[in-house]
Amino acid sequence: MSFPKKGRNFRPISGKSFPNLHAKMAASGDYNIATVIAETLRQTFGGTRGAIKTVMAFTGAGERAVKNWFEGKNAPNGENLIELARHSDEILEVFLLMSGRGDVLSAK
Numbered sequence: 001m002s003f004p005k006k007g008r009n010f011r012p013i014s015g016k017s018f019p020n021l022h023a024k025m026a027a028s029g030d031y032n033i034a035t036v037i038a039e040t041l042r043q044t045f046g047g048t049r050g051a052i053k054t055v056m057a058f059t060g061a062g063e064r065a066v067k068n069w070f071e072g073k074n075a076p077n078g079e080n081l082i083e084l085a086r087h088s089d090e091i092l093e094v095f096l097l098m099s100g101r102g103d104v105l106s107a108k
Contacts, residue, residue, distance in 0.1 A: 036094055037081075038072030044090045059083045 045051035047070060055066045059080040068074040076084060085092040096104055 033098065034069075034075040035072045036098065037075050037084075037091070038070055040088075040090050040094045041070050041084075044088050055084070058087045 041051075041055065045054055052063065052066050052070060055061075055069070056063060059066070059076065060083075061076070061080055065074070065076075069076055075081075081091070081095065085095055093105060096102060
């Protein structure tokens with residue numbers, strides 16, 4: 001098996017960013033969805049191999065994909081984001097804040 005001659009193709013940065021989510025994030029600047037999800041995953045599950053295995057079990061995603069989520073290289077797709085929100089209140093909260101529906105949180 002030979003390796004491809006070209007490296008991994010990264011998606012171009014579109015310039016889109018999400019609003020500041022918390023006071024901590026506001027002090028640090030704007031985040032994109034992959035960075036926000038990565039930070040939330042690490043805070044919720046930790047950064048260990050066991051955390052990666054747990055998220056793999058929740059979502060059914062492959063190990064490399066989940067590692068990319070934890071590193072902030074990629075964001076989970078819609079189905080996997082729903083599974084993560086099903087198992088993590090923090091992911092759900094971040095998703096609602098990014099979507100501009102933080103008012104739902106205050107209604108609790």
